[in-house]
Amino acid sequence: MRIQIYTMTHKKFSVPPDPMYVPLQVGSAVHEPLGYLRDDSGENISAQNCYYAELTGMYWVWKNVFDADYVGVCHYRRYLLNELGFVYTKKELEQLLQHYDILTSMKLKLNFSYEYGFTVNHTKEDLDAADTVIHELYPDFYPLYRKRIQENHTYFGNLMICSKKLYDEYCSFLFPIFANMHKLLQLDSYDDYHKRLYGFLSEFLLMVWTEYRGLKVRECKVGMIGAKNETGEVVEQMLSLFAERKVEEAKTYFLSCYQKRPDILMEASDIDGHLHLCLEAVSVFEYESLHGMEKIPITEGKETLFGYLEQLNEAVLALIGNTYGDAEKERLKDGKYSEYAIAVSVKLYAGKEQKAVCALIDTLCQRKIPLL
Incomplete structure (x- = not known):
């Protein structure tokens, strides 16, 4: 079983010694090279990192990695952890992936509905655009999306480990949503934080998509490693x-x-x-x-x-x-x-x-x- 977990980063960091964890510089088309694998080769959206954040790295893995049975996404300072609070080893993952379709973060319980919290931190127009596109592209998925968006849970960080086949399926679902939203929004008028709209929204969409697909999910602890929070x-x-x-x-x-x-x-x-x-x-x-x-x-x-x-x-x-x-x-x-x-x-x-x-x-x- 070949497992590659790509550690999305925009800065130098202490790379885990296990070779299963592969540093991937995101937005490398518009930033100075760090000496890591870059997301601007092959088919890529690296230059759109200001809108997509770590998702430019996720897109690169989708389009350019063909030699892994399982792939994962973590961050230079956020990793999925085992029950003892340590970064997963290959042996542990080989055992877990026999029983689970996907490993991701624990659900966050929000104080308010996801819809309310998102519109407070972003804008109603952003969520309206997502609503319009999802209804048009995925009418069967839309009712569950509308139900969950009025509740108070989400995944976070776009952290996941699953088969490459399932990963590709998720990306095929996710990226058309943002490509079509982009036609409805004027993100260049946003500040740098709010431009990264797609990176934020995708965390919630992963939660709803795993439920929609009926996947067996292993929710894991998330640990902060490296740079201070x-x-x-x-x-x-x-x-x-x-x-x-x-x-x-x-x-x-x-x-x-x-x-x-x-x-x-x-x-x-x-x-x-x-x-x-x-x-x-x-x-x-x-x-x-x-x-x-x-x-x-x-x-x-x-x-x-x-x-x-x-x-x-x-x-x-x-x-x-x-x-x-x-x-x-x-x-x-x-x-x-x-x-x-x-x-x-x-x-x-x-x-x-x-x-x-x-x-x-x-x-x-x-x-x-x-x-x-």
């Missing part, structure tokens, strides 16, 4: 500023980073939710300070602060989902949480039900929670 860097800097009580500076720092890299807040980047918790901490601190109190442990370190907010959010989510018990009620009665901390959590998670959830907390816990 940009989101993690922002979290650590904000925590450092919190420790010095420089909360306003932390907020300003986040906004400057977010302007350059809107993707740092996406679930695929903020996998553990720590950046979202930092922003929640800022909001709570601001409201408490405005009303002459400070209960949130903003200066007491990562574990204390995140644990404090996670327990609060769990209780609020239990009320929203009507799965609460005495423990959740007591947590919200506990004086360690201010009305403003609870109000911020309710606003984050209750959406249109904010008023109803505040009324429920009033009934259950005898606490008046303001509407923010």
Whole structure:
């Protein structure tokens, strides 16, 4: 069984020693060579990397690799991992691929529907174009696509390992969607981040396509290797500023980073939710300070602060989902949480039900929670 896993990269990195992992420079037609295999030979779309991101590498594998039984896609800093948290070996994959059609990432559970989250981070016109094209090209696939897009799960990273035959089938399905969307959109008017539209949308389409095809899927852990996660860097800097009580500076720092890299807040980047918790901490601190109190442990370190907010959010989510018990009620009665901390959590998670959830907390816990 010949397995080749192509590690998509746009920069030098520490290549895994296993020769099964092959570095592939994406967008190499428009960037200086790194000394790796390039995606601008043979039939390719390398010059369109600004729209496709790692998908130019995926396209190259589809059109130019003919000597592998199984192929995979990973990133220079994201890899599918085994149960022990290590990068897969060839022997492990040979065993797994006897039982599964495809290996990919764990599903991400989003706070909102994929449709809502995508339109917030991109535009409704982008998703309308995808909707139009998918309905036209794949009418049998379209109903499942419409159903899942209104739910709150997705794969991320375009990480996958499967037979070359199945990989080719997926690419034959995927790339015509984007070629036809391109005729409907003016992507050259977008900034560099939003131009990479197809790379983002394809993560969700992989999830729906595997279900549509009835594939047996092995969902794997994803590990970060090599260069440090940009989101993690922002979290650590904000925590450092919190420790010095420089909360306003932390907020300003986040906004400057977010302007350059809107993707740092996406679930695929903020996998553990720590950046979202930092922003929640800022909001709570601001409201408490405005009303002459400070209960949130903003200066007491990562574990204390995140644990404090996670327990609060769990209780609020239990009320929203009507799965609460005495423990959740007591947590919200506990004086360690201010009305403003609870109000911020309710606003984050209750959406249109904010008023109803505040009324429920009033009934259950005898606490008046303001509407923010």
